[in-house]
Amino acid sequence: MPLRLLLIDDHALFRSGIGMVLSAGLGAIDISEAASIEQALHSPEDEVELILLDVQLQGLNGLDGIASLKRRWPTARIVMVSAVQDGQVIRNAFKRGADGFICKAEAPARMLELVSQALLGEQLPGHDDLSDDALDTSPKLTPRQYEVLDLLCQGLSNKMIGRRLNLSENTVRGHVQATLAALQVSSRSEAAFVARRRGLVS
Incomplete structure (x- = not known):
């Protein structure tokens, strides 16, 4: 049985791109897509191993949608995906039950590595230390x-x-x-x- 992954992102181009990267790199994987939390909750999938969830979505945002997704798929791991590494957002995601956080700016190979770790049930980097210092993502500008x-x-x-x-x-x-x-x-x-x-x- 292929692993089932649900990708929730309101940018069709990103869904298509990451879908191709994951399909090529992971092989036996069944990827479903949704443009919103509402659309995802109407998915016919009974079981999902991993949910890649964008933070910024139209309608219900990713952070607020974590609880609903966990009720729908209690055993699924939820990994947040965002273009912005904001320490407060990352902390809120973990506190609400997310299992990981991936920046969209990651190279495809690194993103593939992190998704593979999540599918295997491994803990992603950053989850075990939620201190302000560990999540200090302030840009280093002159x-x-x-x-x-x-x-x-x-x-x-x-x-x-x-x-x-x-x-x-x-x-x-x-x-x-x-x-x-x-x-x-x-x-x-x-x-x-x-x-x-x-x-x-x-």
Whole structure:
């Protein structure tokens, strides 16, 4: 019997991509998909070994949906998946009964490794230490990068940021790329969203 995995994420492209990675890497696995908690609860699957659950969902979010999913599939392991590694979110996920947390920014090989561990019932990294220090995911930005981030969040282009800070456009571009990497995001708009949400800019 193939292992049954339920993937709950409202981004069809992510579901498709991770589904291909897992199918290619794990072999005998049956993957079901849902775009929301509500849709997942109507799944015909009687048994599920693992649920990969996005934190940010339309309607009922992932954290609030953990209890309902556990009532529907009491023996399933639930691993949260998110593009943002927020310490408070991770703590809340574990406190509500999640068995693990995987960042969407992980390389496919690493994500495959973590999912394999979860399917085997192994404890994922981070679950055994919920201290503030262990989950301190504050980005390591330089003072200059904080200045660039602040102006980026105001919608300024690299050229305009350079004028404000008396830097060359190439230098600003380097700071922007380093800042995106530190925040674990891939776009300026996502960086602005994460920065505001985490209180990194006023």
